[in-house]
Amino acid sequence: MNNGILEFVNVGKEYSGHAVLKGINMDVRPGEIHALIGENGAGKSTLMNILFGMPVIHSTGGFTGEVRIGGEDAKIMNPHDAMMQGIGMVHQEFMLIPGFTITENIKINREITKSSLMSKVFGKRMESLEHAAMATDARKALDTMGMDIEEYTKVHGLPVGHMQFVEIAREIDKTGIRFLVFDEPTAVLTESETEHLLNAIRKLAAQGIGIVFISHRLDEIIRLSDRVTILRDGEWVATEETKNITAAEIARLMVGRALTLDRAEGDRKVSDEKIMTVDNLRVNMPGEEVKGVTFDVHRGEILGIGGLAGQGKLGIANGLMGMYPVTGKVTFKGEPLDVMKTNETLKKGVAFLSEDRKGVGLLLQSSIEENIAFTAMEVHNKFLKKVGPFTLTDDKAIRENAEKMVKDLDIRCTSVTQNTGALSGGNQQKVCVGKALSLDPELLLVSEPTRGIDIGAKKLILDLLKDLAEKRGMTVIMTSSELAELRSICDRVLIICEGKVAGELSPFDSDEVYGLMMSGVSKEEAMKAAGAAQKKAGGEANG
Amino acid sequence: MNDMMKKLTGDSSFDLGNWVLDNIVTIIFWVFIILGMLTAKDLSLNGFFTELCNRFYRNAFLILSLIIPVIAGLGLNFGIVVGAIAGQLAIIAVRYWGINSELVGGTAFGGLGGLLLMFVIALPIAAIIGWLTGTLYNKTKGQEMIASLIVGYFGNGVYQFIVLFLIGAVIPVAAAHPMILYDGVGIRMSVDMGSTTYALDNLLQIPFVPFMIAAAAFVLLFVLWNQFIRKPKVEGQSYKMNPLKFWVYVILAAGVLAYFVMQLMTGGPMNDVRQVPVVLMLVIAALAIFNQWIMNTKLGQDFRSCGMNQTIAEANGINVDRTRVIATVISTVLAAWGMIIYLQNMGTLNTYTAHNNVGYFSVAAILVGGASVDKATIGQAVTGCLLFHAMFILSPEIGKAVFGQAALGEYFRTFMVYGVIGLSLGLYVWRANKRAKLAMPKEDEE
Numbered sequence: 001m002n003n004g005i006l007e008f009v010n011v012g013k014e015y016s017g018h019a020v021l022k023g024i025n026m027d028v029r030p031g032e033i034h035a036l037i038g039e040n041g042a043g044k045s046t047l048m049n050i051l052f053g054m055p056v057i058h059s060t061g062g063f064t065g066e067v068r069i070g071g072e073d074a075k076i077m078n079p080h081d082a083m084m085q086g087i088g089m090v091h092q093e094f095m096l097i098p099g100f101t102i103t104e105n106i107k108i109n110r111e112i113t114k115s116s117l118m119s120k121v122f123g124k125r126m127e128s129l130e131h132a133a134m135a136t137d138a139r140k141a142l143d144t145m146g147m148d149i150e151e152y153t154k155v156h157g158l159p160v161g162h163m164q165f166v167e168i169a170r171e172i173d174k175t176g177i178r179f180l181v182f183d184e185p186t187a188v189l190t191e192s193e194t195e196h197l198l199n200a201i202r203k204l205a206a207q208g209i210g211i212v213f214i215s216h217r218l219d220e221i222i223r224l225s226d227r228v229t230i231l232r233d234g235e236w237v238a239t240e241e242t243k244n245i246t247a248a249e250i251a252r253l254m255v256g257r258a259l260t261l262d263r264a265e266g267d268r269k270v271s272d273e274k275i276m277t278v279d280n281l282r283v284n285m286p287g288e289e290v291k292g293v294t295f296d297v298h299r300g301e302i303l304g305i306g307g308l309a310g311q312g313k314l315g316i317a318n319g320l321m322g323m324y325p326v327t328g329k330v331t332f333k334g335e336p337l338d339v340m341k342t343n344e345t346l347k348k349g350v351a352f353l354s355e356d357r358k359g360v361g362l363l364l365q366s367s368i369e370e371n372i373a374f375t376a377m378e379v380h381n382k383f384l385k386k387v388g389p390f391t392l393t394d395d396k397a398i399r400e401n402a403e404k405m406v407k408d409l410d411i412r413c414t415s416v417t418q419n420t421g422a423l424s425g426g427n428q429q430k431v432c433v434g435k436a437l438s439l440d441p442e443l444l445l446v447s448e449p450t451r452g453i454d455i456g457a458k459k460l461i462l463d464l465l466k467d468l469a470e471k472r473g474m475t476v477i478m479t480s481s482e483l484a485e486l487r488s489i490c491d492r493v494l495i496i497c498e499g500k501v502a503g504e505l506s507p508f509d510s511d512e513v514y515g516l517m518m519s520g521v522s523k524e525e526a527m528k529a530a531g532a533a534q535k536k537a538g539g540e541a542n543g
Numbered sequence: 544m545n546d547m548m549k550k551l552t553g554d555s556s557f558d559l560g561n562w563v564l565d566n567i568v569t570i571i572f573w574v575f576i577i578l579g580m581l582t583a584k585d586l587s588l589n590g591f592f593t594e595l596c597n598r599f600y601r602n603a604f605l606i607l608s609l610i611i612p613v614i615a616g617l618g619l620n621f622g623i624v625v626g627a628i629a630g631q632l633a634i635i636a637v638r639y640w641g642i643n644s645e646l647v648g649g650t651a652f653g654g655l656g657g658l659l660l661m662f663v664i665a666l667p668i669a670a671i672i673g674w675l676t677g678t679l680y681n682k683t684k685g686q687e688m689i690a691s692l693i694v695g696y697f698g699n700g701v702y703q704f705i706v707l708f709l710i711g712a713v714i715p716v717a718a719a720h721p722m723i724l725y726d727g728v729g730i731r732m733s734v735d736m737g738s739t740t741y742a743l744d745n746l747l748q749i750p751f752v753p754f755m756i757a758a759a760a761f762v763l764l765f766v767l768w769n770q771f772i773r774k775p776k777v778e779g780q781s782y783k784m785n786p787l788k789f790w791v792y793v794i795l796a797a798g799v800l801a802y803f804v805m806q807l808m809t810g811g812p813m814n815d816v817r818q819v820p821v822v823l824m825l826v827i828a829a830l831a832i833f834n835q836w837i838m839n840t841k842l843g844q845d846f847r848s849c850g851m852n853q854t855i856a857e858a859n860g861i862n863v864d865r866t867r868v869i870a871t872v873i874s875t876v877l878a879a880w881g882m883i884i885y886l887q888n889m890g891t892l893n894t895y896t897a898h899n900n901v902g903y904f905s906v907a908a909i910l911v912g913g914a915s916v917d918k919a920t921i922g923q924a925v926t927g928c929l930l931f932h933a934m935f936i937l938s939p940e941i942g943k944a945v946f947g948q949a950a951l952g953e954y955f956r957t958f959m960v961y962g963v964i965g966l967s968l969g970l971y972v973w974r975a976n977k978r979a980k981l982a983m984p985k986e987d988e989e
């Protein structure tokens with residue numbers, strides 16, 4: 001059924017005179033998985049938005065060049081046209097309606113209807129909805145994804161990972177899909193969810209659907225894709241068979257220099273002063289329940305929290321910020337802290353960068369500088385100045401701070417007065433990071449700080465965190481599902497398993513120890529097993 | 544208290560403070576009305592109910608016309624004023640021809656036939672105006688409510704220009720016609736509705752008390768059926784009310800039933816309340832059913848999608864602009880018809896002023912029922928209509944009782960109308976801001 005190749009021919013796009021895509025040529029074959037990679041702001045989403053006829057493209061002057069399907073100009077002027085051409089897309093930003101049920105979201109604009117007298121007179125839109133049939137279809141799509149969540153639950157309040165799967169279920173429910181675009185689908189997924197998704201994508205490709213897969217995780221791209229196209233600053237750099245290229249080469253083509261996440265130096269000295277103690281913390285976060293953890297955090301250290309998805313590692317930071325119901329004792333700087341009073345926690349010098357950045361917090365109609373300054377203004381009265389009896393915003397301080405963040409975090413923008421809505425997804429996330437850092441916190445809780453951020457910027461952000469810890473004595477609790485990330489900057493790493501602390505590891509422990517402990521093996525046994533394995537490997541090499 | 548409410552409502556996130564804040568306008572009105580009932584000394588119960596019912600029959604249709612735009616995300620459509628104007632133009636046309644043809648011995652286009660003709664003529668006028676209005680709303684996305692106010696004023700200007708000048712000066716009319724001003728240009732201050740007056744009201748009437756008994760019995764049975772027998776169409780969906788709501792309904796319905804049965808047997812004052820115009824009630828019910836029905840069509844689902852999030856609706860291939868225009872057209876046409884229903888009850892059309900307050904009053908009424916910029920139901924429209932008009936009737940009485948002056952009460956009710964709109968919109972914006980501004984929202988809408 002799928003006989004056409006999808007081609008981008010000499011595609012270019014300008015946003016108010018600023019060229020963000022220049023003469024892109026690329027093709028996607030039926031049944032192939034074609035990875036698209038490039039730094040934040042390289043133009044990946046823009047290219048896909050062109051394919052999907054998104055209003056943002058056509059309300060800003062359209063694009064140049066041509067999108068062809070089966071050799072013919074596809075003439076896609078709006079998402080409806082794209083759908084008629086059999087193109088589906090899982091957008092980088094959130095495209096579900098929270099107030100709708102999963103079924104309603106999956107079936108949006110493709111509702112199953114039955115004709116009635118009124119519809120015969122007034123047209124198809126007057127047909128009445130067939131809720132039961134819609135539910136059946138939704139169920140089927142969810143089952144294909146291996147999701148055993150009820151199709152009639154409201155999307156509002158679902159864990160982010162689930163939402164992503166609902167979006168994907170919506171796309172695979174479409175009949176006659178020929179090409180499917182995934183714009184960073186794994187950025188909000190946990191490892192096991194990612195595995196799940198990659199398998200589903202392979203299945204779709206096997207059915208002859210052409211897939212475009214965008215991700216910043218090189219290992220995923222290497223494992224999944226048949227070909228990979230690399231963009232840099234809106235320009236095509238290379239298209240290669242994936243089997244002929246390595247992750248390091250991709251990274252080099254993408255950023256223009258070689259990159260690794262290796263740990264620069266050995267142990268750091270941290271002070272003995274306990275800035276926070278946590279005693280028997282329990283957090284009732286659905287899907288990430290914490291069942292009694294106890295630990296101390298020292299001033300100036302970077303404490304890592306790792307563990308498999310669903311074991312509760314994300315619950316800890318969320319609980320400390322009072323996002324979910326909590327029990328347990330927490331002290332901060334020697335004083336008891338009532339974590340349910342989020343505002344007070346913030347005032348005392350704690351800041352939080354949530355893992356759920358898709359749903360949280362940027363005012364897209366406001367400028368970068370306002371977004372960065374906003375919370376600091378609300379919480380700490382920063383960036384304000386007194387002029388006589390009036391308190392005014394200190395525009396100069398706001399500007400300077402924002403410019404510093406833009407530089408430190410490499411936020412790719414035309415100026416700090418640009419609206420955050422005009423930034424690429426990854427750059428929006430960097431703004432979130434800047435916003436948290438502007439609080440100038442004593443203790444920073446970051447969860448998945450580099451999700452959706454390209455490897456160049458990722459290194460930058462990690463280095464910045466380390467710098468802040470070393471030079472300014474900021475304390476960091478970093479929750480992450482990426483081991484390499486944890487090990488590159490943390491002083492110690494707590495492994496969370498079944499809602500409890502399974503043990504504490506040093507960044508220099510081996511991958512095996514980490515892996516074993518995450519799956520519930522005790523520290524001693526993990527060490528022993530890993531040691532034995534190493535000895536064995538060593539022995540074999542010798543023998 | 545809070546814990547008790549949690550248990551009663553079966554909703555663990557129930558928060559009394561939030562609940563009060565969410566329903567503050569409705570609560571203020573209840574308090575006001577109860578106080579009014581207590582203070583107003585010479586208020587006759589049957590007089591009050593006669594007046595209240597009368598106002599309900601007159602206004603319900605207009606208020607119901609506001610629901611669809613709210614669901615489609617256009618907010619409160621103050622622009623129903625132009626719908627009302629369309630209705631008035633239809634009335635003027637039909638009355639003009641009617642009087643003319645009566646003079647030469649033809650039909651007067653009176654009675655029900657005349658009324659239906661008004662409906663038919665109002666339809667295309669309102670549809671075209673609605674289409675223009677909807678197009679304007681699409682050009683002013685995000686500011687629809689302000690645009691709708693302006694549409695009202697602009698529509699008023701155009702209308703005045705037509706009825707004051709064009710008719711006679713450009714559109715040829717008989718100078719001696721009793722509706723035309725003495726110099727042959729423009730329509731007179733008031734137009735008599737002729738025999739279309741009460742054409743709907745008088746069609747079929749039944750006494751109030753038996754009607755209320757039937758209605759209360761119906762509600763009681765419906766609630767019981769809904770709670771215990773009704774099977775959901777789709778798995779997971781449930782029609783069941785929370786225990787508190789269920790018992791409130793049951794007790795209220797049973798109480799009303801018992802009261803009116805008593806009234807019937809003892810011949811109490813309720814027997815003197817004006818009769819119920821059955822056909823008009825059916826028309827209002829039909830509109831309510833239409834609203835409900837349309838929400839269960841593809842178009843209705845599209846209204847909801849657009850109302851929830853335009854960007855997402857658009858990205859899923861829904862023609863958002865068109866959908867919004869359709870919502871506006873429906874609302875405008877319904878408002879036109881609502882105005883005709885209103886005026887057949889009034890008996891005269893005040894050519895230059897009748898439409899003026901339609902927007903404000905209808906919006907205030909639906910807000911009093913608990914609706915907001917992004918949420919409105921039939922129940923809210925109906926309760927709002929009753930509460931709002933109860934306040935209207937009671938204000939002068941309270942003015943008399945408290946200040947010894949009825950006029951003060953009338954100022955007071957104007958104050959209430961604008962106060963309600965201001966308070967509701969203010970609260971809505973405040974809440975929306977709070978949601979957007981908090982760095983880490985723990986939002987729980989719905």
Ligand SMILES: Nc1ncnc2c1ncn2[C@@H]1O[C@H](COP(=O)(O)OP(=O)(O)OP(=O)(O)O)[C@@H](O)[C@H]1O
Pocket residue numbers: 015020038039040041042043044045046047056092412413421422423424425426427452
């Ligand atoms: N609506 C818009 N208005 C103006 N400029 C925009 C708009 N959307 C994107 N841009 C700019 O276009 C460029 C490319 O953005 P795009 O979203 O395509 O990047 P991306 O490759 O998807 O990055 P990321 O990995 O961060 O998602 C960026 O410089 C961005 O600032």
Ligand SMILES: [Mg+2]
Pocket residue numbers: 044045046092183424425426
């Ligand atoms: Mg992107």
